[in-house]
Amino acid sequence: MTFEPVIGLEVHAQLLTRSKLFCACSAAFGAAPNAHTCPVCMAFPGVLPVVNRQAVEFAIRAGLAAGCRIAPVSQWARKNYFYPDLPKAYQISMYEAPICVGGRVSFTVGGEHRAVRLTRIHLEEDAGKSIHDAHADSSLVDLNRAGVPLLEIVSEPELGSPAEAAAYLKSLRSIVQYLEICDGNMEEGSFRCDANISVRPAGGDRLGTRAEVKNMNSFRAVERALEHEIARQIAVVSGGGQVVQETRLWDAEREVTRPMRSKEFAHDYRYFPEPDLPPLVVDEAWVERVRAGLPELPSARRVRFVRDLGLPDYDAEVLTARRDVADYFEAAAGGQPNAKAIGNWVMESVLRIVRERRLDDPPRIRDWPVAPEALADLVALIDRGTISGKIAKTVFDEMVASGRPPREIVESRGLVQLTDAAAIAAAVDRVIAAHGDKVAEYRSGKEKLFGFFVGQVMKATEGKANPKQVNDLLRERLRG
Amino acid sequence: MSIRREDVRYVADLARLELSAAEEEALVAELGAILGYVEKLAELDTEGVPATAHVHDVGTPLRDDVIGNAPNVEALLDNAPERWEGFFRVPKIIE
Structure with a gap:
């Protein structure tokens, strides 16, 4: 039974x-x-x-x-x-x-x-x-x-x-x-x-x-x-x-x-x-x-995040579970085209720092590692192709450490993404020339090596090359 | 309504009272008499009368949420048969 x-x-x-x-x-x-x-x-x-x-x-x-x-x-x-x-x-x-x-x-x-x-x-x-x-x-x-x-x-x-x-x-x-x-x-x-x-x-x-x-x-x-x-x-x-x-x-x-x-x-x-x-x-x-003074409740806020900001249900659920997190996210995402990306940054990076540094003083977060506007600026830099998502992680860590705005960090450290096709092609060719043995292995079917080549090109360009361009170009050249 | 000896024992147990047989006997009679007295109320017709928990028709007075008591641990603990530092000390609750 x-x-x-x-x-x-x-x-x-x-x-x-x-x-x-x-x-x-x-x-x-x-x-x-x-x-x-x-x-x-x-x-x-x-x-x-x-x-x-x-x-x-x-x-x-x-x-x-x-x-x-x-x-x-x-x-x-x-x-x-x-x-x-x-x-x-x-x-x-x-x-x-x-x-x-x-x-x-x-x-x-x-x-x-x-x-x-x-x-x-x-x-x-x-x-x-x-x-x-x-x-x-x-x-x-x-x-x-x-x-x-x-x-x-x-x-x-x-x-x-x-x-x-x-x-x-x-x-x-x-x-x-x-x-x-x-x-x-x-x-x-x-x-x-x-x-x-x-x-x-x-x-x-x-x-x-x-x-x-x-x-x-x-x-x-x-x-x-x-x-x-x-x-x-x-x-x-x-x-x-x-x-x-x-x-x-x-x-x-x-x-x-x-x-x-x-x-x-x-x-x-x-x-x-x-x-x-x-x-x-x-x-x-x-x-x-009392009724007139009630705040917007998590369920209503979740529905609104899905409807107005286009968030997936799951993201909306996580981001609305706590009022302070929802307020922070909303301050960052309000008026921004890419609310979903900002939500990801809040869930993955911001809350990670909050946990690691114990900035959490239940029931609310005492100190946010970066201001919501600064986070929105960072995501905008990725969206515009100024920096890659990978570089953005470096910039984020620096924002947390120094409190400087993302644009300033990107400019002062020369982190602007490399999208110049000729420069990327040159880096790709150098990597292929330097690893003849691996190229041979790849061509004989060891396709797992693709990641290795991507890594080498990124290393050669200090992580600044546009990853999509690198992928496309590598695939083309490695085909032989 | 009559009260049984088991009822007296049950209530005594809840009240942590240890009664002798003679006391139990006496309480069967006394509690029975009290209940009989209250039972008189059952003769009233209460049809349509809302249940009443309090005789005064006023609400509870409320106070503002303000801390107004100065700590006075010494004086308050002074009456305790036993204490340890700032705590009351009582017989072990969980063995």
């Missing part, structure tokens, strides 16, 4: 507010332990929460971007459980009446456009951090993160493969980054994902028993963990067994999921409406103000 997986994802996106959700403590990451705490987020007796307006606005932003219905009235709820890094012994979340309902997120997988429906998006507070490995007999607790606002984004269980799940996740991350509400850093945990997975006979309409998988902190981990868990469940069911409804942790080192000790969490959270907070009211005017 063949099986199909059914996957739903729960994503927790840490919101980029300055202060926490219910108190005026800093929400910044990386401070000394417990430096960002106060009686509210430490749950001293008698304190009361006051909601951060910006966090609500970020939730509305996300809801509108995903086409959710924004609830005019939503309700905070208490989720009760005991854990040392949860000082109140409950988390303030939303349950029966979340702020955003429904919606959908589109994504591309294997070149195809798909969409997954959302169940809901709601606001909640994060817990603190426990450190278990510092001491043998005790754990340490840091409450800096306690009360930092999170957006929980819940998809319907309708993702059909690990690849779809990862593609949806990438698209979602791209959206929250465009909206500037979350930095999307999976490694640091500001964008976290839990998965609900079940398997059923292919084509079936009833869902199997699901397991929840946690602790996946990269896109690759999500795919690998889901693949593993699906295989595990199929093996259980095929062997006549039953999948147990439980929470499992992904162990990235051993590449397995293992059950989490059930004692750690009681799965009865006894939700009830938060008595310390009246309902959250969001009026139409607020929603409309």
Whole structure:
């Protein structure tokens, strides 16, 4: 029997507010332990929460971007459980009446456009951090993160493969980054994902028993963990067994999921409406103000890049995944005839330098190695035949190193492409004369040597000869 | 609505309470009485009345996203039974 997986994802996106959700403590990451705490987020007796307006606005932003219905009235709820890094012994979340309902997120997988429906998006507070490995007999607790606002984004269980799940996740991350509400850093945990997975006979309409998988902190981990868990469940069911409804942790080192000790969490959270907070009211005017301020989203931008700039779908997808990259590309390609070439330079050369020099300061690139206008000038020099594509790489490296404009580098270093047919012919003839033995081999069928001759001619002309002319001429002369 | 002894044990477990047999017995009666008291509400006709989570008909007051708390770790940690440097120190959570 063949099986199909059914996957739903729960994503927790840490919101980029300055202060926490219910108190005026800093929400910044990386401070000394417990430096960002106060009686509210430490749950001293008698304190009361006051909601951060910006966090609500970020939730509305996300809801509108995903086409959710924004609830005019939503309700905070208490989720009760005991854990040392949860000082109140409950988390303030939303349950029966979340702020955003429904919606959908589109994504591309294997070149195809798909969409997954959302169940809901709601606001909640994060817990603190426990450190278990510092001491043998005790754990340490840091409450800096306690009360930092999170957006929980819940998809319907309708993702059909690990690849779809990862593609949806990438698209979602791209959206929250465009909206500037979350930095999307999976490694640091500001964008976290839990998965609900079940398997059923292919084509079936009833869902199997699901397991929840946690602790996946990269896109690759999500795919690998889901693949593993699906295989595990199929093996259980095929062997006549039953999948147990439980929470499992992904162990990235051993590449397995293992059950989490059930004692750690009681799965009865006894939700009830938060008595310390009246309902959250969001009026139409607020929603409309937020809507008016929404940026162009990655999917719309991708469509526009394909339609207006003539980019292939794949290039548009890569170039729009991050807003800063898309902005850079657009600044370089705007009004230029050869947007595709500029896109290639951004993807291959510019982003390579960004990676190598770690100019990346998630969620945005701090310093671009070359200005977008300079990159456009470089591509224009290639298009006009002033320099060859090969020389352009040298010029690019020099632009990165010196910050000088491409035209100046080309002129001062005499890199203008050689297109004078007589001069190229002279170089070709010299190379052929100097390598009589190789010419004989080539003519007796060793055609792989063609590249050698091209290389020699390019070397003889210091890389400046027009490659097409060199190829044509060599082919002609070598025919003999 | 009556409450069973298993319910009392279940709730006690969730609340991390250890009850003696006598306490369990007493709580079966007490919780049952509380539920019976609340059950009185079921007699009301709530047809057409929206679910209400809060008695005041006002929205939550909102605050601006401004950092307003000066760090005061020493005073805040002062109440902790045990600490280590700037951390709370608690019994080992994962064995």
